Amino acid sequence: MNAVKLAYAVLVAAAVAIVAVPAALAEERKCRESLNAVTVDNLKVPRGATCTLNGTKVKGTIKVGRGATLFATNIKVVGNIQAENHERVVVKGMRSRVGGSIQIVQGGSATIRNVKVKGDMQLFENDDAIVVSTNRVDGNLQCKENDPEPTGGGNLVEGNAEDQCEDLDV
Numbered sequence: 001m002n003a004v005k006l007a008y009a010v011l012v013a014a015a016v017a018i019v020a021v022p023a024a025l026a027e028e029r030k031c032r033e034s035l036n037a038v039t040v041d042n043l044k045v046p047r048g049a050t051c052t053l054n055g056t057k058v059k060g061t062i063k064v065g066r067g068a069t070l071f072a073t074n075i076k077v078v079g080n081i082q083a084e085n086h087e088r089v090v091v092k093g094m095r096s097r098v099g100g101s102i103q104i105v106q107g108g109s110a111t112i113r114n115v116k117v118k119g120d121m122q123l124f125e126n127d128d129a130i131v132v133s134t135n136r137v138d139g140n141l142q143c144k145e146n147d148p149e150p151t152g153g154g155n156l157v158e159g160n161a162e163d164q165c166e167d168l169d170v
Helices: 002-020
Strands: 028-030 042-045 050-054 062-064 069-073 081-084 088-098 102-105 109-117 121-124 130-133 141-144 151-153 161-163
Touching: 042 050, 062 069, 069 081, 081 088, 088 102, 102 109, 109 121, 121 130, 130 141
Parallel strands: 028 042, 042 062, 050 069, 062 081, 069 088, 081 102, 088 109, 102 121, 109 130, 121 141, 130 151, 141 161
Antiparallel strands: none
């Protein structure tokens, strides 16, 4: 009987130890050159770097750093694309999908073309050319205080096109 109790105690202790082990954290990959048809958890384009993506899948978020450039074609992003104080962001391609939102804030130029965005697209306080054309945005398309104002058209916006974006949808 003692052997059964001991075996039971060992099994309970092992189960507690397994539950107590924290889940692995998602890794963040830094991109300074190019990635093709690979899958990564999260992606960061570091300060001043240029990253080219083609057919890349990102399970989490893409973050574009200060002075950095992102060229992305036919990508799949489960989370968001976030760029702040960037140099340039280009996301295009009929197979490009963003499961969250796109936020392009206080940076340089951006081109978003032929992208399906499940969340919102927010373009705020950028100081270079912003082109937004032929996208499908399931949320809102918001443009505020960009100089010059964003250009483009042919976007299908399920939510509202607000402020400077009012003329960019169909």
